[in-house]
Amino acid sequence: MPPTRIPTEEDFASIFPSHPTFPATQTSPISLVYPNPRESTTSILLLLHGLGDSEAPFTTFARNLSLPGVLSISIRGTAPLPALLTSTNNPNNQQQQGYHWGDDITFSSSSGQLDPDPGFATARRWITERLIGEVLLRRCGWEVGDVMVFGFGQGGSVALGLGSWLRRGGFEGSSEGASEGGGDGNGDGLGGRALKGVVSVGGGLPLSMVPPPVRGGGGVVGKAKTPVLVCCGRESEAVDADAEEVLEREFETVKVVRWNRSDDGMPRSRGEVLPMMQFFAERLRSGWL
Template identity: 30%
Template sequence: MVSAPEHIDLVVGEAASPSTTSPRTKPVPQAPGIPVPFSYAASDDGTDENLLILLHGLGDTHLHFAKLGRQLRLPQTATLALRAPERIPFLYDEEAFQWYESFDALGELLTRPNPTPALDLLGKVLAYLIRECSWSARQIHLFGFAQGGSVAAELGVRWWREHASDAEPGSVALGSVVSVEGPLLSHPTLAQPSPTPVLVFHHTAAQLPPAALGSYRKGYGAVREAEVRGSGGMPRSKEDWQEIMRFWSEVLGRRQAGDLYEVLSGGPSQQKFQN
């Protein structure tokens, strides 16, 4: 079980530029455009200025993360929880999925997995959301846990590599990435790192690989580390979530409503997550 505070106050400030051209409410995604099971929830306050895509860990499904997204109640933020495409071999009677092939024939974890199939799928999902659902790249924010965190981080790098020359950098980079105990699987070589802000969250007892932060800084120009006390897993305490909420308060866009800041209380309750 993951324990987190029932109420977290989040004030979204002026740091992130709001979109003035996209509609206030966005079309609901449909199954043909997203080829895996998913759960979508529009923003509680009626303004879809940000889209938070949640990616679960190895052996889980999207259902816990769909509930988490709704409980967070981030200001002006819709949520989209996606289920990984592949069922884990040998666990056909369980709802246990993986973003990419993770085990060898003996059931041992692969030391150098290939996330390309997941990145191909998620790249198509992003293109669909931008083309058909009126989101811009900078309005899309990724949150992933463990394997889902690695996929989120790799997706941000790949998206930037493929689209950096399309237009102004601020319009094609994704809004942000939060990776909870998910290292990059590659060592990016980019002419210019992605400007997407990244938060790498982990507990002290769940150390990232030694070169993990170095790899992140090769792929991204703005990387923040949040190391908190604990044994690993999803954020549990109010202090854990405050690190992530502080980051979101700086990167989420806000559509103006007069001169007032939007403040909502929210936060996840107890959930069970797989890594």
């Protein structure tokens, strides 16, 4: 493991071609927001946008959060959303292109709505193997426990899924993680570890990102140790009673905050933002709030 250093834009350049949207866009799939000064960086926050959005608005959100000592990395979804499913009135405007995190676009046979869990293996692999594993850990010397994840909607589901998936350990076929008591058999070498924290707004945990039983042992993987905060509307469909039960079953530490309004959108008031800021402050172990 190299000595810890603050990642630069150049550190990520080598992984851009592996992002599924890069061949079509030829643009960086991430955007970095550094604390002031850069040298104060002690933690990293990954931001995952919602269905049909892009990394750009979440770069602005990261600047507005202005978490002390936190390098924020806003990430583009791993697949473009078909024009017929976007809300823009000008589908030829490439700047309005929206993205999603799913392996496919599927619809529920019962409701006709988009399936909230189409599988997220492509997004999981790129974030864990490329961005976290290759750049942050192996190239820059950071630890999984230095990384927090914030996500909205579908991005919130992926954020929770990352916190859930990384608990895997001791799986057959693991490489780097095997010597460290971890490894998920998928090449990222991050199994059996916990993130610094996850915040999901309006997104539940997708069952496709709940690890299966340990191979050969017949047992089950224990609860994920990543601390979790989920914020949602009081009538949230994505985080209903069943989804809350899944969260409590899969994570050791989870808090669900239901806002007074019914819908799940991004926080609009100080009262809605406050639980998030308190969570971040606690996870950063700082007394700035």
